[in-house]
Amino acid sequence: MDPVLEQVVRCIHGSGTKAAVYVTGGASQGVSWLMCVPGASATVLEVVVPYSRGSLVQLLGQEPEQYCSADTALSLAKAAYQRAAALTAFGTPVVGLAATCALASEPPKRGQHRAYVAAHSGSGSRLLAVVLAKGARSRWQEEQLVGQALLQVLAQACGLDPTKLPPLPLIGAQAAAPAGPDTDADGADAAAAAAAAAAAAAGNLQLDSNDSTSIQQQQQHMRDEVQSECLPAPDPLKQLLAGHVRCVEYSGGRVFVDAPRCGAGMPRVYLPGSFNPLHAGHKAMLAAAVEMAGLGAEGCFELTVQNADKGQLALEDVQARVAQFVAAGLPLLVTRATLLVDKACLLPGATFVLGWDTAVRIVMPKYYGGSETGMALVFRDIQHAGCSFLVAGRVNDKGDGQFKGLQDIQLPGEVAGLFAGIPEDKFRSDISSTALRAAGQGLQGGSSSAGSSVSSMG
Missing domain, CATH: 3.90.950.20 (CinA-like)
Structure with a gap:
């Protein structure tokens, strides 16, 4: 040579x-x-x-x-x-x-x-x-x-x-x-x-x-x-908002465009959310989920720009939310995956981390047109994609004020195998994004959520 x-x-x-x-x-x-x-x-x-x-x-x-x-x-x-x-x-x-x-x-x-x-x-x-x-x-x-x-x-x-x-x-x-x-x-x-x-x-x-x-x-x-x-490459977030790419990842000081990292072959855990603002509870939840996922697992936050109820986030809002992760050196995947099944199709084999309140809602038939069959079909597609869920407990601040976990959710038998709980001794955080925003600690000009509603998850 x-x-x-x-x-x-x-x-x-x-x-x-x-x-x-x-x-x-x-x-x-x-x-x-x-x-x-x-x-x-x-x-x-x-x-x-x-x-x-x-x-x-x-x-x-x-x-x-x-x-x-x-x-x-x-x-x-x-x-x-x-x-x-x-x-x-x-x-x-x-x-x-x-x-x-x-x-x-x-x-x-x-x-x-x-x-x-x-x-x-x-x-x-x-x-x-x-x-x-x-x-x-x-x-x-x-x-x-x-x-x-x-x-x-x-x-x-x-x-x-x-x-x-x-x-x-x-x-x-x-x-x-x-x-x-x-x-x-x-x-x-x-x-x-x-x-x-x-x-x-x-x-x-x-x-x-x-x-x-x-x-x-x-x-x-x-x-x-x-x-x-x-x-x-053109501006990646503008491309995402225009629907020309499926996702943009920020990690390791680099930008990865339209290259979703699935969970097949390498355990990957994603924490969906609106992150307005990003707080210590989010970080601790993902860390606990990655630990539970086992040896070799890695975690990433996921923000969707598209919400079925509230429409699409403005470019300025997305940029502000992304900036939090870049400054903290934390990985973030920004997607157009509005529904939970969309996330599963984009990231087959992945594990998604949900809060207790979100997990309760995504197993309610009323969010699937009142049809238990419709709900079962959605979860069948998620199962076929090889995805699963880890549920983190939280205080029921809209009910009895008690700490609730997976054990407090009535899961239909056909989907129960897709869920596992994060024990309270592994993770508990009573920090609330809603409370932080009410205290004036939210992102300026940012709307409350593009990723926390049932519409964006189920």
Whole structure:
């Protein structure tokens, strides 16, 4: 392996960024380079090669208009990014890396030899498009160039200085040293001349057999075309409020857009609420729930911007609530999941933490059109999503003033298995958001709730 490329890979492995990689049609050499330098486990979460049509369609969820295109590469990178988020803990820097290629093949392609390499993260996307000089390289040489492009895009996504990365061994005016790992000091032009001669021998180039300089003449007209583009992400909360993304996560000083972390494979606990204001009771409740969830569990707060009764929160309100968590260094997932079943669909396998008063209401048929069957169907969908609930006790301030827990709720038999209680000795907090707001300690201009009513939970 070329020492310069090896150093690039070592820097990638030392960056702290983890990646899921999806490649199709080529770029396998880039993946190999990533894996053969010690420390790959610090970077690579998963490598998927959706080579067949069916595999690619299944991964993307739809058939692309064109299999080798910029749009398909960007879609693959976004899918890889979402997968990377699902496989890592809150706050872990992740990137989705993808390549879709149409390279030299047998029988020879009629169209261009090209590759599109993309990386996607919460801050936006990077795209590198390469149209290769057709007939100038063997398949192996094309794989090497595209592999270097893959490393280049990943390195930039990991924060490496692009001016310190080796340039691609391009043919034509842009050709530059250092050459590819298996070319000599004359670089890609020498490789192109040899490849052109081989192509001519195979009948791929129409040369005048009487002209001894025809190979060199045709080679002079060969050149690669490269375009790179950086696509910054638009304001994530505006995108969420407009319905263009499903969720925005703030954790570890980073923003993760449209990459929900489900509970499958890694126990995750979410505490839904309005957080006007965020207080010590919220923090203690989530901590107790995470402890009950067992070894390896992690927790996150969840705020929905959409309320079935009160409509959508204003951008300024959402920003004020988010700011509390960012300042405290606490993870927050902002969603459009109005109903409890919506949350379960967005976050399959997750455990949701509820206060006693909310748990009482979500098992009342009157909130399901008065239908016990309707309620049972909702909880069936939640169960199928693999979700469950932890119920924290609280003082019944609208009744007898006694501390109430799960044991005080009449649960229908068909849903009882989805609920577990947090013992009073594990958690009790008599702090009330309502009381704090009444005392003037709420967020300025903030409405009371987007996440505490039954409408937003059931």
